Amino acid sequence: MKRSPRIVFFLLSVAGFAGVYLWGLTGLPAVGHYRGPYGDVLNQVATYERHVTDVVTAVNFDYRGFDTLGEEFILFMSVVGGTVLLRRQREEDKSEHRDQNLSDKSPERQAPEPSDATRVLTLALVGPLVVFGLYIVAHGQLTPGGGFQGGVVLATAPLLVYLAGDLKKFKQITSHTLVEIGEALGAFGYLAIGLAGLILGGAYLRNVAALGTTGTITSGGTIALIDLATGLEVAAGFVLLLYAFLEQTLEIRLRGGK
Amino acid sequence: MSFFPYVVAVWLFVIGLYGIVTSRNFVHLVICLAVLQSSTYVLLLSIGYRVGGTAPVFAGVRVGTPAVDPVVQALMLTDIVVEATVVALLLALALQLQKHTNTLDPDKLKALEG
Numbered sequence: 001m002k003r004s005p006r007i008v009f010f011l012l013s014v015a016g017f018a019g020v021y022l023w024g025l026t027g028l029p030a031v032g033h034y035r036g037p038y039g040d041v042l043n044q045v046a047t048y049e050r051h052v053t054d055v056v057t058a059v060n061f062d063y064r065g066f067d068t069l070g071e072e073f074i075l076f077m078s079v080v081g082g083t084v085l086l087r088r089q090r091e092e093d094k095s096e097h098r099d100q101n102l103s104d105k106s107p108e109r110q111a112p113e114p115s116d117a118t119r120v121l122t123l124a125l126v127g128p129l130v131v132f133g134l135y136i137v138a139h140g141q142l143t144p145g146g147g148f149q150g151g152v153v154l155a156t157a158p159l160l161v162y163l164a165g166d167l168k169k170f171k172q173i174t175s176h177t178l179v180e181i182g183e184a185l186g187a188f189g190y191l192a193i194g195l196a197g198l199i200l201g202g203a204y205l206r207n208v209a210a211l212g213t214t215g216t217i218t219s220g221g222t223i224a225l226i227d228l229a230t231g232l233e234v235a236a237g238f239v240l241l242l243y244a245f246l247e248q249t250l251e252i253r254l255r256g257g258k
Numbered sequence: 259m260s261f262f263p264y265v266v267a268v269w270l271f272v273i274g275l276y277g278i279v280t281s282r283n284f285v286h287l288v289i290c291l292a293v294l295q296s297s298t299y300v301l302l303l304s305i306g307y308r309v310g311g312t313a314p315v316f317a318g319v320r321v322g323t324p325a326v327d328p329v330v331q332a333l334m335l336t337d338i339v340v341e342a343t344v345v346a347l348l349l350a351l352a353l354q355l356q357k358h359t360n361t362l363d364p365d366k367l368k369a370l371e372g
Contacts, residue, residue: 003365010279014272021268025301030260032309039306039314039327046328047316055314055325059332071336078343085350144315148339215317241346248353 051211051219052141060146061226065205069190072230076187079237086244088251114164122164129157137231141220147227151234158239167246174243179236186233193222193229263304270297284352284362288345295341299334306330 029035042063046055050062060068114122133154140146162170197206209221218224274294281287306327312319314328356362 007280010276014275018268018272021271022265025264025268026261028264028305031263031304032260032307034306034308034311034327036306036327036329039325039329042328043314043316043325053315053317055316055328056331056335059328060335064329064332067336071339075339075343078347082346082350085347085354142317144313148335245350245353248357252353252357 047214050141050207050221050223051214052223053215054141054143054146056144057140057146057227058220058223061140061223061230062205062207065194065226068226068230069194069205072187072190072233075234075237076183079183079240082241083244086248088247119164122160126157126160129153129160133157133231133235137227138217138224140227140231141223142215142217147230147232148234151231152238154231154235155238155242159242162242162246167250170243170246174239176243179239179243182232183236183240186229186231186236189229189232190226193225197222263300263307267297267301267304270294270300282363282365284355284364285349287364288348288352291348292341292345295337295344298337302330302334302337 042055042059046052046058046063050058052058133150133156135150136145136153137147137150140150158170158174161173194205197208198204200206200208205222207221207223209225211221212219212224220227271294274290274292274297277290277293278287281290306329308324308326311324311326314325314331316325319325352362355367359367361367
């Protein structure tokens with residue numbers, strides 16, 4: 001379809017759609033007047049039942065933990081899909097630039113060297129970021145955060161190293177095998193914790209671990225354990241994806257933008 | 259005023275869709291999809307919001323304080339993860355497209371090529 005009739009057609013249909021959408025939303029209670037029972041029930045019982053203070057994490061990793069298992073495997077499959085899509089093609093494998101010389105030799109195509117300010121700042125941020133990521137993962141059941149959020153923070157640390165140096169440095173600090181094992185272990189850990197609930201408690205993902213004292217880092221039983229497994233999986237998965245993207249970008253640059 | 263966030267949700271959906279339809283670059287298209295999806299965040303959060311409610315994190319909060327709905331917040335987290343995975347996969351496809359056809363413009367793709 002030509003461009004202008006397409007846009008006219010779109011504008012007409014989207015105006016109708018927006019009208020119907022808004023009309024449908026008028027049936028909802030006004031914003032600020034939440035009245036559904038589930039949130040209130042969970043807010044009242046979660047701290048007593050599970051010894052956690054962050055109810056969102058309790059919902060994610062316990063009350064609807066099975067849904068989050070699916071969510072984690074969506075992420076897992078997407079990492080697998082991404083790395084398959086971005087794998088080295090056969091002709092790229094044979095080309096002269098293998099892993100040992102990932103840096104671009106040709107001067108006219110070379111990316112500009114990162115400035116000293118970038119290097120100092122990014123490298124200085126790596127340590128605090130790792131600590132912060134671990135903190136977010138470990139305190140998921142106490143304060144806002146958890147495995148997903150902390151895992152992404154952790155995965156940005158190697159990216160900073162890439163910004164300060166090049167892909168070779170990125171590879172050096174993230175052992176590919178270890179990261180792959182970490183991702184698989186994280187995904188498997190979630191499954192295994194669910195199975196432990198099935199064996200010890202009679203229901204998949206039942207919270208069978210000791211609940212601990214509310215407000216401490218070991219509270220929450222399996223919630224804290226699943227938090228760690230998810231953090232590992234997310235961090236490793238994102239590192240793998242980042243690496244696949246960076247490698248392909250370099251591949252394209254080496255071929256002179258083709 | 260109490261209806262306004264719903265209007266924002268609809269607006270984000272529509273403007274994201276507009277960006278997708280008129281896009282001339284696949285990377286731009288993927289970001290437009292992310293904008294479209296962010297309308298669901300606004301919608302979910304406004305459904306669970308309560309005037310004067312605190313976040314559903316009960317560390318150092320007096321018993322009986324009203325709080326917003328944690329369920330929609332958990333759903334939104336799922337939403338964000340799904341969006342991240344979708345964006346990652348689509349960007350990977352865009353990268354392959356650039357490599358094989360040397361263009362990112364949807365209009366420049368011939369039939370059966372994309």
